[in-house]
Amino acid sequence: MSKKNLKIKIWQNKQVYMMMLPVLVLLLIFSYYPMYGIILAFKDYLPNKGIWGSEWVGFKHFIAVFSLPDFFTAFRNTIVISLLTLIFCFPAPIFLALLLNEVTNRPYKRFIQTCIYFPNFISWVVLAGIINSLLNYSTGTVNNILANIGLSRVEFLASEALFYPVLIVSCIIKDAGWGTIIYTAGISSIDPTLYEAAMIDGCKRFGMARYITLPSLSPIILIMFTMQVGNILNANFDAIYNLYNPTVYSVADVIDTLVMRTGFEEGYYERGTAIGLFKSVINFILLLSANAIVKKINGYGMYEVAE
Structure with missing residues (x-):
């Protein structure tokens, strides 16, 4: 499907996409945005350094959990x-x-x-x-x-x-x-x-x-x-x-x-x-x-x- 046809199809179904918009926004905020915190499982977290500044420790916490x-x-x-x-x-x-x-x-x-x-x-x-x-x-x-x-x-x-x-x-x-x-x-x-x-x-x-x-x-x-x-x-x-x-x-x-x-x-x-x-x-x-x-x-x- 060409870009032109895609735009036409989206415009023809704009009401459906508008109904989907609030759901997509909520999905991005509550499901995708927090995913960056996954790296916390591989770090020794220090509040003063933040998630990105804390030291990498590999699978240390997984071993501790198991x-x-x-x-x-x-x-x-x-x-x-x-x-x-x-x-x-x-x-x-x-x-x-x-x-x-x-x-x-x-x-x-x-x-x-x-x-x-x-x-x-x-x-x-x-x-x-x-x-x-x-x-x-x-x-x-x-x-x-x-x-x-x-x-x-x-x-x-x-x-x-x-x-x-x-x-x-x-x-x-x-x-x-x-x-x-x-x-x-x-x-x-x-x-x-x-x-x-x-x-x-x-x-x-x-x-x-x-x-x-x-x-x-x-x-x-x-x-x-x-x-x-x-x-x-x-x-x-x-x-x-x-x-x-x-x-x-x-x-x-x-x-x-x-x-x-x-x-x-x-x-x-x-x-x-x-x-x-x-x-x-x-x-x-x-x-x-x-x-x-x-x-x-x-x-x-x-x-x-x-x-």
Whole structure:
């Protein structure tokens, strides 16, 4: 495409580019501009010399990080939580979208969609407070009900065995609504004549969901799955930070909480940066690997689908 044709095409779609502009500005400010700080992982940082003036030390901080007793515990917990999220949280919006697709009463369907999506607008700080009010050992609503019917109170928030179930259920409640909107939009774009033809052939609702809806949603599912794998070491820091406490550190301490504790609380900014860089590199490799595997199995990857 020549420069002249490119300029004409940009001008014809100027409204779209104007809508993209705020997003690009935010991306540059909060994602690209801070990248120069990555070199902090390879330097002994001195505030009076600044990042560029501090001494280069190579992989010293990476070696120190990998020698920390908490690092491999945090790494293991991150993998476990991310896998549980992938197994339970990832399919939840797909199932919800399929169920909503079966609801024919429009006002009721919109009401359910609103109820599902509403928690997405609540911050994790507020949601964690609500969860604490419900599950607190002494004053929580759930434990009060258990006590009133003669059952023992349960340490929901201080039990290592129960932390993962509480975290996963909380993440589903908080985030499933957003994914449901994406999949519902995908379902609405499916040709209705496919369902009509299936009904004529005697196909039941389950069969239509299996042979029409899910295959039609597969490009969206593949994109979302690939992106989820690419974020596997992020482990939903907001949720964990607001729900965990010292009694569950052994199962709740993840890479991001280790970064915060090492970098901000203990003042080892170089080590915190090294841990963050390690996590980003692994996530990038996982993203490319997941995309390559999906492309090999299905014949197309995330970028081909996006086009």
